[in-house]
Amino acid sequence: MDAAELQGEPTVAGEVYRDAISTAREYASHLSTTGVEWGLIGPREVPRLWDRHILNCAVVADLVDADDTVVDVGSGAGLPGIAMAIRRPDTAFTLVEPLARRVQWLEMVVADLGLHNVEVVRARSEELAGTRRFSVATARAVAALSGLVPWTLPLLGPRGRLLAIKGQAAEEEIRKAGQALRSFGASEKKIVTVGAGLLEVPTRVVEVIVGQNGGKVPGSLRKG
Numbered sequence: 310m311d312a313a314e315l316q317g318e319p320t321v322a323g324e325v326y327r328d329a330i331s332t333a334r335e336y337a338s339h340l341s342t343t344g345v346e347w348g349l350i351g352p353r354e355v356p357r358l359w360d361r362h363i364l365n366c367a368v369v370a371d372l373v374d375a376d377d378t379v380v381d382v383g384s385g386a387g388l389p390g391i392a393m394a395i396r397r398p399d400t401a402f403t404l405v406e407p408l409a410r411r412v413q414w415l416e417m418v419v420a421d422l423g424l425h426n427v428e429v430v431r432a433r434s435e436e437l438a439g440t441r442r443f444s445v446a447t448a449r450a451v452a453a454l455s456g457l458v459p460w461t462l463p464l465l466g467p468r469g470r471l472l473a474i475k476g477q478a479a480e481e482e483i484r485k486a487g488q489a490l491r492s493f494g495a496s497e498k499k500i501v502t503v504g505a506g507l508l509e510v511p512t513r514v515v516e517v518i519v520g521q522n523g524g525k526v527p528g529s530l531r532k533g
């Protein structure tokens with residue numbers, strides 16, 4: 310067993326991150342030290358940081374193109390935003406998080422890792438509607454799909470995509486979000502699996518694509 314494995318880093322981490330593995334290790338180190346001290350990650354998560362958190366988020370970067378602009382809503386400890394941004398240094402990521410302490414931690418980590426492709430914005434995602442537009446929105450463990458759709462689809466430009474990391478409940482969440490998907494301009498929805506052949510448990514993502522005019526804000530909710 311080498312030094313990396315002793316730190317709980319699976320061999321496959323090198324395959325996922327390739328040239329960026331040393332930055333990914335710095336991120337893992339932050340999560341297991343300052344992340345726990347600042348209360349962003351529970352101490353019980355530390356032994357499974359790579360498998361359960363970093364790698365299962367990192368593989369979602371396979372669904373993103375270099376010229377995409379990505380907003381990660383409810384980024385918390387940078388999941389999936391930072392885990393993806395390390396793999397995609399040419400893609401712009403915006404991490405949106407309302408809690409001041411989390412924002413402060415994210416800013417510190419982004420600076421320490423030298424991630425020039427990442428900005429951190431303190432806001433609730435719904436506050437950004439009408440002010441910013443992105444081509445991709447990501448989210449993990451923020452809300453059920455029926456709640457995420459109103460927060461994220463108005464942030465998406467033409468043919469923009471929501472990538473929501475979901476587990477076994479994905480089908481049920483899609484069913485329950487039917488009305489919201491129609492109201493906020495979704496034109497397609499599907500479940501995509503990423504990381505098969507690399508991860509023991511591949512990541513399930515609900516992908517929602519909006520129409521040519523971008524995500525809609527239903528008339529009754531429009532400001533002014």
Ligand SMILES: C[S@@+](CC[C@H](N)C(=O)[O-])C[C@H]1O[C@@H](n2cnc3c(N)ncnc32)[C@H](O)[C@@H]1O
Pocket residue numbers: 382383384385386387388389405406407408411432433434435448449450451460
């Ligand atoms: C359970 S944490 C998940 C954090 C991270 N995505 C992860 O998977 O570890 C949910 C995060 O969503 C944030 N949040 C809650 N409501 C939000 C909103 N309206 N807009 C943006 N973020 C929100 C919370 O502050 C919190 O950091």
